[in-house]
Amino acid sequence: MNPKISILTPSFNHEKFVGLFIESVLKQTLEDFELIIVDDCSSDNNVNEILKFKDPRIKLIQHPYNQGINAGLNTAFENASGEYLVFCASDDMLTPNALEVIYKAFSENPSVKAIYPSLIKIDENGVKEDKKFGEYTNKPRTEYLHDFFMHGNCLTSPGMAMKTTDFKEILYPLDIAMCNQQDTQMHIKILLNGEIKILDDILVMYRFDPKTSNVSARTDITIRRENMEIERLMDTFLAMKDIDLLQKIFAKEIAKLGINPQEDMIEYFLGRMALLSPVEAIQVWGYHKVMESYSTKENAKRLKDIYGFDFKAYLGMLYHTEDKIAKKYRKYKKLFNIFLGVNIALCGVTVWLIW
Structure with a gap:
């Protein structure tokens, strides 16, 4: 019998965190799941850490060479058999009730194309921030699509969940050339096909360490890569x-x-x-x-x-168009004119007093 939920987990060089992630999955109150971990040719001890766990619900697949996040998700999906899919990286962690809440949310919102849980950030030592990461509210997909088109990504992806049938129809196969904009492209395609649901419940502890070389870290290189991918990303809207x-x-x-x-x-x-x-x-x-x-x-x-x-x-x-440089120039020109006017007035007052 197929499980209710398949957790799709790309994993690369996460030997320090993957065990903690797997433990958080095995503690789930909803036990009818499978965890499919795709190791993307890690160079550390990642695979051995995964093999320490003997639970039959865990499937480990190893890529023969490094292929990227979307390739890992494609491989995981090709080996999944659950009714629903949950996407989660192997350095993040799930709260014990995460799968149960997500499964219930689908039963209460059968028409949505994706469900997004709320997140909280944790650092490399597991220290939590004191507030949600990203304060999102539910709104019509037209508003989300406008924000994505005009400004860029406005949703998070850890813990995102979909019906298996919807993933196959809307997203599969994922574009393996996309790197930093891969989740943004997923969000856009989903929204083009229907509404989404954001949960108030914090279900994912999102590991974020700006000192790492992770592709999501906000470095000059990742920002440049994001900009390089925008042309291909925006083509998604042509659908x-x-x-x-x-x-x-x-x-x-x-x-x-x-x-x-x-x-x-x-x-x-x-x-x-x-x-x-x-x-x-x-x-x-x-x-x-x-x-x-x-x-x-x-x-x-x-x-x-x-x-x-x-x-x-x-x-x-x-x-x-909005020229940011020209806009900034106009702002400072206005401030300069005000400053100049004030100084002229002060000079006039000073001369009058001396006179």
């Missing part, structure tokens, strides 16, 4: 074909620009929307999408017929 959904997501931007989405002009429309983002990398993606939409005589004619978009409008697109 949006539902005109009603697009109108709801971008209602404010549509009112500002006076353009509406058309079925055969999604790329152009999303490009124009992206130019209104405060994130420069998203603006660049948007500009490229408009360029591609305008690149032939036939396309240019269609844009003129549908939107009145000609070469003059093409050149004027950037007037709608």
Whole structure:
């Protein structure tokens, strides 16, 4: 008989933490689960630490070479048999009631595409922070999609759970080329297919150590990698074909620009929307999408017929973008003018007093 829940766990060089993670799984109040750990060719003692546990519910699969997080999740899924899936890294920990709460949440919210538990951060020594990591509230997916499109990731992934059938239909196979934006891409695809549910319950202790070389650590390299992946990430939104959904997501931007989405002009429309983002990398993606939409005589004619978009409008697109440098310059110029005005006034008063 298949288990209720399959826990999918990519693991790489976590010999210090993987035992603690497995212990937290084995303490679950819901015992009908399987734990599938995929070791991604660790160079430390990770595998031996996993092998210390003899519970038949634990499956260990070893990659012959290092392949990345999404490849590990794909392998784990290919060996899973549960009704629901829970994603958790091998350096994190679950609270004892985590699986029970998640399973109950699905029974109470059968139509949602994913459930997200609340998290609390712990450091390398297991010391907990005194508040939740990320204060998220439930809101319509249109608002989440707008935030993802304009600003980037606004959800966490440890402990995220899905129906196995939904994962297969929406996400599998995961894009193994994505690294720092891999969870962001997952969130976007899920939201494009339906609503999500965020739980108030803290069910995951999220291990975070900024001193490590972990791919999620906020270093210059990981930030650069995130920016390098934005172009491919934003292409995920091109799957949006539902005109009603697009109108709801971008209602404010549509009112500002006076353009509406058309079925055969999604790329152009999303490009124009992206130019209104405060994130420069998203603006660049948007500009490229408009360029591609305008690149032939036939396309240019269609844009003129549908939107009145000609070469003059093409050149004027950037007037709608937010230039952070120019904005900062205007701010300091204003402050300088105020400072200069005050000093002139003081000088005038001083001269009057001396006179």
